[in-house]
Amino acid sequence: MSVSCPSCAAEFRAGDQYAGRVAKCPGCQKPFRLPSLPPEHNAAAPAAAVGPTRAAATAPPNRPTEAPVTTNGPDGKTPSRDQIAQQIMAGFTGPIRRPRTPIMYQLAAIAVFLLMIILPLVYLSLIALAGYGVYYHAVNHTGIVTTGAVRNGKAKIAALLIYLAPIVAGAVLIVFMIKPLFARPARDGRTRSLRREAEPLLFAFVDRICETVGAPKPRQIDVDCEVNASARFRRGMLSMLGNDLVLTIGMPLLAGLNTRQFGGVLAHEFGHFSQGFGMRLSYMIRSLSHWFMRLVYQRDRADEWLEANAGDLDIRIGWILYLAMAFVWLSRKVLWVLMYVGHFFGSFLLRQMEFDADRFETRFAGSGAFEQTARQLQTLNVASQAAFSDLREFYREARLGDDLPRLIMARTAALPAEVKKAIDKSIGQSKTGLFDTHPCDGDRIVAAKREDTDGVFRVELPATVLLSDFDAHSKASTLEFYRGIFGNDLKKAELRPVTDITAKHDQAREQEAAIGRFFGGEWSAAAPLQLDAYHVAPPPSASAALTELKDVRQRMAAAIAANRGAVETLATAGRQVRESHQWNTLLRARVKINKKSLAEAGGAEEIKRRGAEAERLLGKATGQLRSLNELAAKRISLSLALLHVAKVTERLPEPTPKIADVDAKFMALQIMCGAMESLAAMAPLHASAGGLVEALQGGGRADDIVPILNDLLGKLLPRAKTMRAALERCSYPYEHAKGRISLAQFVMPDVPTQGDLASVFNACSQALETGPPLYVRLLGEMIRLNDLVEAACGLPMLNASSVAAQAG
Template identity: 45%
Template sequence: MPLTTVCSHCEAKYSIPDSALGKRATCAKCKTKFVVTAGAHKLANDTKATERSSATMPKAAESSAATPIAKETAKKIANPQGSKPKASRSPLTEEILAEAFAKPMKRSRTPMTYRIGILLAAIVMVALVAIYLSLIALSCYGVYYHFANHAGILEMRVGGRIKVLLFLVYASPIVIGPIIIFFLIKPLLARPAKLERTRSLTRKGEPLLFSFVDSVCKSVGAPRPKRIDIDCDVNASAGFRRGLVSFLGKDLVLTIGLPLVAGLSLREFGGVLAHEFGHFAQGAGMRLSYLVRAISHWFLRVVYERDQWDESLEAATEDLDIRLVWIVWLAQLGVTLSRGILWVLMQIGMLVSGLLLRQMEFDADRYETKFAGHKAFASTSRKMRLLGLSSQLADAQIMEHLGDRRLVEDLPGLILVNAKTITPEMSANIQRQSDDEQTGWFDSHPSDKDRIAASKRLGDEGIFQLERPAKELLTDFKGQSIATTWNLYMGTFGPGVPKEALVSAAAFARASKSQWNS
């Protein structure tokens, strides 16, 4: 039965026999040589690649024509505007953007039940923290009570080994208790994670992007970000610029992943921003949810974080005399039991926060749908899923070439190349996983099909319908993409990366053994 392959450069499609798989061919259209592929990539086993878990793909028919990502999504990523070639379009201007934003966006009131739910979730999370602190206080009091009230053990008139045993009985809680207390409060004393290198844009350097973001914020009713950062992730996020310091104000930072800008249209990209700023349209709700997220992350650290102190406690069991090592064993048991209690609290917190955060995602999805329309919501979801998997493939390709001391010059460009060369079989595999995806009790995001179904029920066509490539918002997208990739390397590998190690995205992809069918 004939299979379908796609040129890795121009995406021309050809029918091929099974015997042609793995062989090199020359495209009749662009003369590019490429490897004939038609297989599924192992990275398909993890389709939850992005922070914003996306919507389900259209169901594939049994015929080879029903490959929605390979034949539709990848094509639209290659040409996000879905319209005229660039040469026939006038440059994007602020006037064109202003005209596209002429229609106001009708905002829906957040249900009172949702607001009450946020408040109750925050109360539960604070109560869990209070239990955690109470556990520490109870441990401290237990050590003090034992020290102050059980000293009479040492005054018992016994001799020999019994006296030594009684001393150990009295002394061991005084040793074990502080060890348990230390491991409980250790996360409080830990240094915050090292901040990653960021690349920030300026209003003077990127006036169109800032104007676009300002207009989205105005439509949604959210505060404007004080800073816009860019990175190489397949994601976009808005958050408090200085963490808790910005908690009570409107000091926001917007972080944009350049692969999204490369692969989405203006309409789709605007919908993603409307989603992110939709979280901030309800000020009190966003602050409470920030508190819930912070507490959930805190419990994860308390339960799972291990460092050199844990290793030292483990090593002590190998160095101490057998007559004393049992004290360390009891200390380890106490630490394990206390973390077990905190694990239960963490599970309760994840269950409560999951319910809240899923509702927040549905609420933000309403903003995205009202801004870009339910059809754009669905197409954005498909593209983001594909870009996320393409990013995983790019990571595998980079790891493959580290031994050769070669790096891709343009990581967002490599992700885009991978997205445009996905195989039909891989597309069908992704779709099946999307169709089978279910929302779990502890998930922070609803399943793809639930989100796209909720968006479709709104039936909104959206206020913004400008179909041009989102990368037109940047003065020099290619230059920013290369600079951001270099910034990532400096933060990961340090300043010792030689410029001559950099390879273009297309050449890097061609030279990689990691492909969709590998």
């Protein structure tokens, strides 16, 4: 039967024999009672919960076998760990049929293996060639300084420099080429190791999967907070001759998948390790690719020293270091070619390995389950990005959530339907690139469907049951993740319940909905309100204030109807202004621009024309919304003033807010309204400055770029300083871990300083990221109070239809 969770609206199927019993939603983990079956339904012969059945064997391909969504036993009671273990282990119905390896795949593997050996040898040969070149020059070109033609002192010094220059430059080049051979790879993320005696069910589950796919068993199981699972050699190269493996499981996978899907993911990972030679070759390809990327792109203090000293020395000596920099640049270009050659052929083989591992997953869990897993993993990845955005917001208040996997699941349940549709669409339209190490999901799903199998494991319980205490491990993994970022000094007591984040997110959604309803959809943060006062004062006459409030509501409804489309024009014109400003800035700085992109944009003259037109439309739309915003500000001020009236507060449906708190937030909103105007003016300048910084880092000419960048940041500095001074006058009106702080400390922690361009750019970046969400939060809270007051005064809530009716 089809079931819908009343908490998160997730839809799934449950065996008929569990009708009327209490179940736990596999999505949000909240218990609820399953619906009862109608009397005429024949429930006398319930389907088996696990294992293959005759019905399953004859069912159409790719149809998932029905299984219970809860761990409740037949008597309605929660089963013991032993009963759960028996149910899961009984689901293994035998080994899978091992996929055959095509001959072309084997030949490609041998070819790539040889290439992976040749490429490092080519690199070592380049080092040897550079060393021989320096030696040859030093031995055979001494005549530059010993020739009798060089007689005076200055000529002898010049000849000596000419002789020494290739030696010094060559030596620097050799050092820079040898240095990466001893560079340490980037540290992996922090993980926690599980003990077999503490988690016997998980280890037994993993062992049986290894037996089913014919892969070696891992000696260690770690957990982390990634939306991923991986199997690797425990000691890198030292473990390649044996089977010393580590399985790393992302806790969000356990939270977001059922046992069938999760088992399939593990079967995929162990499918790699059943490939023997291919497994080791895959490790070599990935290690070599990462090594070449470090050679080409990674910069360290030695690079900074070379650049700094070349610029600081007198040009008569500094040119030698510039020559060395040219040699280093040339060597890296050669390495760039080698990297792409290796990456091209290595990516082809890695994609074939992924397809091969996919067959293990499909034959373990079934074709239908493979597709479900692929879509769920994409959903979890999107939810993970949203969760990290929530954490970033929370961190601004010096707080961290205590359970990242649970936060990801909360964001998964809250994903809008249009986002889920966009995920499905992206999977259907995805294409595999030449340098992709993994095939796109669309290609993988098509290949899985060709397998046309139901799999050998079909138990669909929440994967969290595999751990004895999922919540404890989830929180411990979250703490370990934070310590990998902030250090071991971070204490568990410093973390806050993740429910605080989800509650704040729910509140933010309610506030955004309230803002949209208040403005009839015609609202934009780019056109902030203009409040007349810093404080909410009692009205001289409550009845007069109420009469005026009614009048303002009607006038606001008319203004909304009269300015339909102004917000859309504002958004479009604002985006075009920023784009035009960026294009014009890049052209002024003579940054190398892709000619095709410039032609698609219409050329320099067309860009200027569109920018000027966008400025005109932006001013017009802002003017249209000004009268609406004035009425909105008046309406909010009048309703909040009525909070001083006892007859109004007595009718509020919730406890009366403290006037001091309302006053503090109203003042903060007034300050933020002015800050939002400043940010609107700063946004195009900041975006253009960011484009120049990227161009400079990408090798653009500093002589052309730096003066324009200085000009932009010089224009940003007074705006940033003025805005920060205004923010300093008001306290941050919400709870903060550091206690009482100012709005400036929250919105713009870095102080913009004259002569320090980085401080100006970073301060503006902070304000542009932090300011708008705070403005929306404050405005939403004031509008929520407005709605409560208006309801207490007997005024109906205005929505789109009532606004149209009042306007008519």
